[in-house]
Structures are given as structure tokens and as C-alpha cells.
Amino acid sequence: MLTVSFWLAVFSMTMILVFESIGLLEGLLPDTAKFRNAFRASSLTAVLSSVLGTSPTVAAAESAAGIVEGGRSGLTALVGGALFLLTLVFIPLLAYVPQAAVAPVIIITGALMMQHLENIQFQDFSEWFPAFLIIVLIPLTNSISTGLAFGFAAHPMMKVFTGRRHELGTLSYVLGVLFLLQLVFEAAQ
Known part of the structure; x- marks a missing residue:
């Protein structure tokens, strides 16, 4: 520790x-x-x-599927949990599923997530560039935390460099510094 x-x-x-x-x-x-x-x-x-x-x-x-179908009381989660317990019997069979069979599901999931890019303010460089860093660096670094760290460190820096530091709260700057320290310490190791 x-x-x-x-x-x-x-x-x-x-x-x-x-x-x-x-x-x-x-x-x-x-x-x-x-x-x-x-x-x-x-x-x-x-x-x-x-x-x-x-x-x-x-x-x-995946909880969204149950919610969309009307499962809001918790019974949906209990039934889902019970069905997951039943699948424990089939875990040894997963060794026969090749990694190539899993990749398309992950790619489609990532593609579905891209629909939310419409919420990014593309006319503002200080907004879209940190989001771009996250999107690009997660797959390039093969690490969700590293991609997020770059984006969350870049966002407050972009606001400071563009003279608009008042647009973010103190918590954003604290997180930005912590993520920047994380990147520095990871690079030093």
C-alpha cells in the first residue's frame, strides 16, 4: 500500500x-x-x-433492455441474476469461443456509443479536442483509464490556455491535476 x-x-x-x-x-x-x-x-x-x-x-x-421492456420493480434484476447463476454450468464451454467471435460485438458496441458525439460542441476547440483525445487514445493505449486521463487532464488545460478558465469549476481542475499526475507517474515507471 x-x-x-x-x-x-x-x-x-x-x-x-x-x-x-x-x-x-x-x-x-x-x-x-x-x-x-x-x-x-x-x-x-x-x-x-x-x-x-x-x-x-x-x-x-444491459440494464436498459429490462427498463425499456417495463422492468422497474427489481424483479427483472432478480430473474436476470437467477439466470446468470444457471449459466455457471456453461463457463467451461467459453474456452471454445475464439476471440475473433467476440471482437465484432465490441466493435458494434463502440459504434453505437459514437451516436453521442452529436452532443460535443465541435465549434469549440477546447471542448472537442479533449473528447477526441479520449476517443483516440483509449484504443491506441489499450487502456480506458489512460485515455480518460488524457482527456480529463487536457480539458482544464485547454480552458486555461484559451483564457476561459472561469467556465469550469474547481473540481474539474482538481481532477485534471490528479489525472495529469497519474500520467506523469505512469510514464516515470
């Missing part, structure tokens, strides 16, 4: 969990009044999963 690499990993995972939860819950919950409870539930499950030694439990994009 006393190493820089440990804290870099903790910071990276925390930022990924936070932004993944924000993005997914914003897409799944049209009622912003429910955000607070949803974020509390998400943080509780993330803490519990770390105590149990499993990967973080977060809301999944």
Missing part, C-alpha cells in the same frame, strides 16, 4: 467506476431525483464487491 503504483491503480479504478456509474445511470434514469439513491446503491455494491474480492459491481448498459 505504500507504493505509487498501488495508489495509481486505486485512483484509476475509482475514476473508472465513478464515470462509468455517472454515464450509465444518466442514460438509464430519466428522473434526476433518483440519482442520489442510485449512486448510493452503486457505491455500496462497489465497496461490498471489494470486500468480497470480486470485480466491482456497477449498473450495466
Whole structure:
């Protein structure tokens, strides 16, 4: 716990969990009044999963399918969970699925995510360039956290360089500095 690499990993995972939860819950919950409870539930499950030694439990994009079909009471999640338990029997069969069969699904998922590019202000360089860095550097660095770090470090820097630092709050600058430090420490290792 006393190493820089440990804290870099903790910071990276925390930022990924936070932004993944924000993005997914914003897409799944049209009622912003429910955000607070949803974020509390998400943080509780993330803490519990770390105590149990499993990967973080977060809301999944697949939850949208249940919500669109009308599953809002929690019964959908319970049925889905029970069906996932049944699939444990088939896990050994996954060894027979080639990686090439998985790639098209990931590519299509990435392509579907591109529809949200319309929300980027392309007339403002200080807005679109950090988004461009994230989009390009995630696949080029083969790391979600590194791609996000470049974008989140670049955004406040772009605002400062263009003389528009008042457009961002203090938290954006704090995150920008932390992401920049992450990149510097990763490069030094």
C-alpha cells in the first residue's frame, strides 16, 4: 500500500467506476431525483464487491433492455441474476469461443456509443479536442483509464490556455491535476 503504483491503480479504478456509474445511470434514469439513491446503491455494491474480492459491481448498459421492456420493480434484476447463476454450468464451454467471435460485438458496441458525439460542441476547440483525445487514445493505449486521463487532464488545460478558465469549476481542475499526475507517474515507471 505504500507504493505509487498501488495508489495509481486505486485512483484509476475509482475514476473508472465513478464515470462509468455517472454515464450509465444518466442514460438509464430519466428522473434526476433518483440519482442520489442510485449512486448510493452503486457505491455500496462497489465497496461490498471489494470486500468480497470480486470485480466491482456497477449498473450495466444491459440494464436498459429490462427498463425499456417495463422492468422497474427489481424483479427483472432478480430473474436476470437467477439466470446468470444457471449459466455457471456453461463457463467451461467459453474456452471454445475464439476471440475473433467476440471482437465484432465490441466493435458494434463502440459504434453505437459514437451516436453521442452529436452532443460535443465541435465549434469549440477546447471542448472537442479533449473528447477526441479520449476517443483516440483509449484504443491506441489499450487502456480506458489512460485515455480518460488524457482527456480529463487536457480539458482544464485547454480552458486555461484559451483564457476561459472561469467556465469550469474547481473540481474539474482538481481532477485534471490528479489525472495529469497519474500520467506523469505512469510514464516515470
